[in-house]
Amino acid sequence: MSAILQGGVASTALSPFKTTDSNKLVTAPSRSSLSVRSRSDWSKSFGSRLIARRSQPPLIPNAVATKKTDNAESSTSSKSGHELLLFEALQEGLEEEMDRDPHVCVMGEDVGHYGGSYKVTKGLADKFGDLRVLDTPICENAFTGMGIGAAMTGLRPVIEGMNMGFLLLAFNQISNNCGMLHYTSGGQFTIPVVIRGPGGVGRQLGAEHSQRLESYFQSIPGIQMVACSTPYNAKGLMKAAIRSENPVILFEHVLLYNLKESIPDEEYICNLEEAEMVRPGEHITILTYSRMRYHVMQAAKTLVNKGYDPEVIDIRSLKPFDLYTIGNSVKKTHRVLIVEECMRTGGIGASLTAAINENFHDYLDAPVMCLSSQDVPTPYAGTLEEWTVVQPAQIVTAVEQLCQ
Amino acid sequence: MALSRLSSRSTTLLHPLATTSLLRRRHISTDTTPLTVETSLPFTSHLISPPSRSVSTSSQELLSFFHDMALMRRMEIAADSLYKAKLIRGFCHLYDGQEAVAIGMEAAITKKDAIITSYRDHCTFLGRGGGLYEAFSELMGRKTGCSNGKGGSMHFYKKDASFYGGHGIVGAQAPLGCGLAFAQKYLKDEAVTFTLYGDGAANQGQLFEALNIAALWDLPAVLVCENNHYGMGTAEWRSAKSPAYFKRGDYVPGLKVDGMDALAVKQACKFAKEHALKNGPIILEMDTYRYHGHSMSDPGSTYRTRDEISGVRQVRDPIDRVRKLIISHDIATEKELKDMEKEVRKEVDEAVAQAKESPIPEPSELFTNIYVKGFGSESFGADRKELRATLP
Numbered sequence: 001m002s003a004i005l006q007g008g009v010a011s012t013a014l015s016p017f018k019t020t021d022s023n024k025l026v027t028a029p030s031r032s033s034l035s036v037r038s039r040s041d042w043s044k045s046f047g048s049r050l051i052a053r054r055s056q057p058p059l060i061p062n063a064v065a066t067k068k069t070d071n072a073e074s075s076t077s078s079k080s081g082h083e084l085l086l087f088e089a090l091q092e093g094l095e096e097e098m099d100r101d102p103h104v105c106v107m108g109e110d111v112g113h114y115g116g117s118y119k120v121t122k123g124l125a126d127k128f129g130d131l132r133v134l135d136t137p138i139c140e141n142a143f144t145g146m147g148i149g150a151a152m153t154g155l156r157p158v159i160e161g162m163n164m165g166f167l168l169l170a171f172n173q174i175s176n177n178c179g180m181l182h183y184t185s186g187g188q189f190t191i192p193v194v195i196r197g198p199g200g201v202g203r204q205l206g207a208e209h210s211q212r213l214e215s216y217f218q219s220i221p222g223i224q225m226v227a228c229s230t231p232y233n234a235k236g237l238m239k240a241a242i243r244s245e246n247p248v249i250l251f252e253h254v255l256l257y258n259l260k261e262s263i264p265d266e267e268y269i270c271n272l273e274e275a276e277m278v279r280p281g282e283h284i285t286i287l288t289y290s291r292m293r294y295h296v297m298q299a300a301k302t303l304v305n306k307g308y309d310p311e312v313i314d315i316r317s318l319k320p321f322d323l324y325t326i327g328n329s330v331k332k333t334h335r336v337l338i339v340e341e342c343m344r345t346g347g348i349g350a351s352l353t354a355a356i357n358e359n360f361h362d363y364l365d366a367p368v369m370c371l372s373s374q375d376v377p378t379p380y381a382g383t384l385e386e387w388t389v390v391q392p393a394q395i396v397t398a399v400e401q402l403c404q
Numbered sequence: 405m406a407l408s409r410l411s412s413r414s415t416t417l418l419h420p421l422a423t424t425s426l427l428r429r430r431h432i433s434t435d436t437t438p439l440t441v442e443t444s445l446p447f448t449s450h451l452i453s454p455p456s457r458s459v460s461t462s463s464q465e466l467l468s469f470f471h472d473m474a475l476m477r478r479m480e481i482a483a484d485s486l487y488k489a490k491l492i493r494g495f496c497h498l499y500d501g502q503e504a505v506a507i508g509m510e511a512a513i514t515k516k517d518a519i520i521t522s523y524r525d526h527c528t529f530l531g532r533g534g535g536l537y538e539a540f541s542e543l544m545g546r547k548t549g550c551s552n553g554k555g556g557s558m559h560f561y562k563k564d565a566s567f568y569g570g571h572g573i574v575g576a577q578a579p580l581g582c583g584l585a586f587a588q589k590y591l592k593d594e595a596v597t598f599t600l601y602g603d604g605a606a607n608q609g610q611l612f613e614a615l616n617i618a619a620l621w622d623l624p625a626v627l628v629c630e631n632n633h634y635g636m637g638t639a640e641w642r643s644a645k646s647p648a649y650f651k652r653g654d655y656v657p658g659l660k661v662d663g664m665d666a667l668a669v670k671q672a673c674k675f676a677k678e679h680a681l682k683n684g685p686i687i688l689e690m691d692t693y694r695y696h697g698h699s700m701s702d703p704g705s706t707y708r709t710r711d712e713i714s715g716v717r718q719v720r721d722p723i724d725r726v727r728k729l730i731i732s733h734d735i736a737t738e739k740e741l742k743d744m745e746k747e748v749r750k751e752v753d754e755a756v757a758q759a760k761e762s763p764i765p766e767p768s769e770l771f772t773n774i775y776v777k778g779f780g781s782e783s784f785g786a787d788r789k790e791l792r793a794t795l796p
Contacts, residue, residue, distance in 0.1 A: 137620070139613030142579040147583060148580060184555040184556075184569075185559065186550065221774055
């Protein structure tokens with residue numbers, strides 16, 4: 001089993017940035033220096049943010065294009081960035097991609113004249129016109145299908161669901177057409193759509209508007225799923241998703257739209273399949289994504305005071321999992337805690353637990369523990385709602401239990 | 405009958421050549437002098453004035469109609485026997501009886517116009533330029549099929565001929581078709597999209613949603629309802645309160661066409677294309693009939709009588725109609741047409757034999773084309789290891 005793992009690890013070391021010239025393994029050195037990175041207060045992941053490439057291959061490929069000045073893995077804190085909120089970061093990413101490629105268009109409810117229900121598409125309709133920022137009537141099934149049909153001809157639509165829960169109405173289109181057309185047509189058609197929208201438990205929004213659809217979409221073959229959590233990775237993932245030839249579902253969170261952060265001025269994208277190291281540590285690996293990252297970081301403060309050293313990884317890529325980063329971490333700490341907002345049954349945590357157990361069983365000193373939301377419809381009452389979702393206190397208790 | 409009136413007029417033109425036709429058919433079959441033929445029935449329209457009943461065609465076109473429809477008919481019958489021989493598995497939905505719709509449509513449009521249809525797509529694929537060998541290979545799940553054997557009967561696609569499939573879920577192709585029309589408008593292609601669906605799918609909500617958007621944004625979409633009067637086992641009168649499918653668009657104009665008359669279909673599609681390019685969506689209802697059941701698992705006789713089927717076959721069969729036209733216009737003789745059918749049969753048999761010999765896909769094909777390899781990463785399964793052909 002470990003032999004297979006070695007092989008797997010070796011191949012994944014090369015794979016994420018495999019290009020025509022395979023000696024441009026810019027990330028390889030950074031991956032090996034994983035544990036010596038110093039901590040910083042926001043998400044500095046090792047060089048995955050800003051990767052320079054000397055030459056541009058004809059297809060849109062890999063990582064990021066910076067301007068002529070070559071910044072291999074320099075930290076950007078020396079450069080002046082600009083501060084903005086998460087929804088503004090998404091908007092910036094979207095706008096830059098629309099400027100760059102005329103095939104990119106946005107469709108969704110109230111994205112045009114209204115500016116988007118969470119202001120992600122504000123100002124875009126004035127700039128790009130009604131044909132590129134389309135206000136659709138309320139018919140998720142039809143406009144998702146339309147986006148997919150348009151993508152079959154080469155356009156790159158960004159389909160917005162006003163709330164992720166509404167996309168359940170478009171499930172047939174997403175599952176059968178979006179995910180499967182590349183396969184059933186024998187590779188003739190690619191579907192470069194991005195389906196995005198806010199999901200997750202908000203502030204007393206009620207059961208139907210607090211859904212977490214990651215678990216429903218995760219078994220659709222052919223799609224990629226990513227979840228953003230900071231303005232930095234929101235912009236990066238948005239741009240990467242638009243440039244990707246695969247259909248990507250970008251999960252945003254209703255409560256994270258007003259997060260403020262300073263992001264670099266230059267153009268960058270984030271790798272869609274890579275996880276982010278939020279806080280390196282030694283004692284336990286905590287895997288999380290989206291809003292739970294902040295609960296985990298809050299718990300981490302308490303844990304550090306109590307003498308623990310948790311390693312926090314924001315998995316970001318929900319399908320496929322970045323088992324390379326996760327695996328390295330497990331091999332170091334030997335204990336895993338998964339903290340997620342998804343439902344207990346059949347959620348992302350459940351799949352991740354299975355994947356870790358299958359691949360890294362020999363490295364575990366304790367069973368993988370998974371803290372997820374309760375299997376209940378989200379209640380309206382504030383206190384009850386708090387108890388459906390994982391709270392920092394529960395995370396601290398779980399870590400203490402695992403690290404005994 | 406209108407036909408005989410016209411034929412007596414036109415034979416005065418063709419008469420001098422008619423004598424030589426008995427000896428050398430080649431002489432007339434490539435004749436492109438325009439003929440005018442009247443459609444069998446007038447068009448019924450909704451919110452629009454219908455096109456004229458006189459269709460201009462030519463001997464060459466009529467002969468090509470006959471040849472292509474005979475090819476399609478033969479292919480479907482061969483597929484029937486292959487299914488019974490268990491070489492084709494799963495679902496197999498046959499199009500015989502409805503060939504005129506595919507043929508007439510092709511005659512009116514170019515390869516830049518897109519067609520998207522449901523699972524009854526074998527003949528539409530052929531009409532778009534697909535080969536018999538690819539079709540049979542795909543049906544038998546071989547590597548040389550048009551979707552590499554991974555799609556099957558319901559997933560034929562041909563990108564270079566703008567044929568977008570091939571969809572298994574009833575009605576799901578309606579929004580896709582409007583998306584194609586949207587892209588054509590966006591990219592300023594000056595082409596239209598023909599979105600075909602059946603009378604069963606006409607009750608799907610997503611169709612009306614897509615129609616609303618298409619009408620709102622003036623998309624060049626032509627929605628074609630192939631009304632064969634049965635949604636699997638449920639007759640039209642039992643499933644639709646208003647079976648006038650061409651009127652169901654309400655604010656969108658519609659046209660009802662005799663779908664067993666290839667020339668009427670051609671006229672209607674030409675008319676619809678012109679309309680869609682200028683004014684937005686239009687609905688065409690093709691009144692057609694399928695001889696087989698819904699699919700090969702459906703005998704087709706539990707919800708309709710054999711007399712009905714044979715009645716339609718005698719009176720309205722599309723190939724017979726064209727055959728009568730050809731003979732009455734002295735374009736070819738009965739015997740020559742029979743020879744053509746024999747050639748077609750041979751062609752189909754050869755393609756079947758060739759397809760039977762073709763290889764099955766490699767096991768590693770299981771994992772190809774799930775993701776597009778790009779953006780610097782290889783596609784793996786959830787465990788990030790690409791599994792190669794180690795299937796048991």
